[in-house]
Amino acid sequence: MVLVIGNKNYSSWSMRPWVLLRQAGIEFEEVQLKFGEQQGRLTVPGIEKYSAAGKVPVLVIEGEPVWDSLAIAETVAERFPDLQLWPADAKARAHARAICAEMHSGFQAVRGNMPMNIRGRHPGKGLTAETQRDIDRIAAIWTQCRERFGSGGPLLFGRCTIADAYYAPVVMRFQTYAVKLPPAAQAYCEAVLSLKAVREWIDGARRESEFVAEDEPYTRK
Numbered sequence: 001m002v003l004v005i006g007n008k009n010y011s012s013w014s015m016r017p018w019v020l021l022r023q024a025g026i027e028f029e030e031v032q033l034k035f036g037e038q039q040g041r042l043t044v045p046g047i048e049k050y051s052a053a054g055k056v057p058v059l060v061i062e063g064e065p066v067w068d069s070l071a072i073a074e075t076v077a078e079r080f081p082d083l084q085l086w087p088a089d090a091k092a093r094a095h096a097r098a099i100c101a102e103m104h105s106g107f108q109a110v111r112g113n114m115p116m117n118i119r120g121r122h123p124g125k126g127l128t129a130e131t132q133r134d135i136d137r138i139a140a141i142w143t144q145c146r147e148r149f150g151s152g153g154p155l156l157f158g159r160c161t162i163a164d165a166y167y168a169p170v171v172m173r174f175q176t177y178a179v180k181l182p183p184a185a186q187a188y189c190e191a192v193l194s195l196k197a198v199r200e201w202i203d204g205a206r207r208e209s210e211f212v213a214e215d216e217p218y219t220r221k
């Protein structure tokens with residue numbers, strides 16, 4: 001399998017499948033395409049070789065591309081059923097799917113006002129009323145998952161699942177913008193930050209030096 005990703009510092013969508021595969025111990029080859037910019041728009045030069053959709057991430061399995069992080073997660077879960085990448089319990093699994101879908105299609109204020117920037121530190125930036133509404137909802141999701149399904153470990157459904165990979169970039173954003181969280185949500189962030197795959201991704205981001213203006217609204221260059 002080949003996983004095509006963007007810049008580790010900035011590509012929140014790429015982080016999800018990478019963390020999922022790495023944390024689960026699934027082997028893959030990594031191809032990194034660095035972001036470009038054209039007329040103020042983010043581009044991914046070279047992506048046309050892998051996907052007509054023009055975006056990262058893409059997972060290539062036996063020559064067949066699967067694009068979009070949610071499709072990748074579902075495909076990987078189906079190929080490795082023994083790893084239980086979705087929670088084993090049907091109610092928990094339905095809940096996990098719902099919160100991943102909510103992440104996939106929502107939280108536009110957090111995404112737009114607090115772009116993922118692992119190396120950056122911009123405390124307090126991007127905190128509009130709308131962003132705070134997204135933050136409150138995310139904290140409520142995490143707290144409820146921990147209470148209802150998290151007894152087997154420190155993550156949303158106890159052990160690591162697709163849901164944690166899905167929310168890992170949000171944890172990175174909350175760190176960059178020093179977002180204040182209730183204790184259960186803060187403890188969850190710390191559990192995510194201590195995952196081996198997350199540490200490795202962060203190390204990769206720190207080794208990069210590209211500056212992507214699109215994702216740096218709070219830095220002058």
Ligand SMILES: N[C@@H](CCC(=O)N[C@@H](CS)C(=O)NCC(=O)O)C(=O)O
Nearest residue numbers: 011012013042043055056057068069
């Ligand atoms: N819904 C897609 C979103 C992917 C996405 O927007 N990726 C960004 C980088 S993080 C991208 O490739 N942008 C390039 C473009 O929009 O041309 C997913 O879940 O994979």
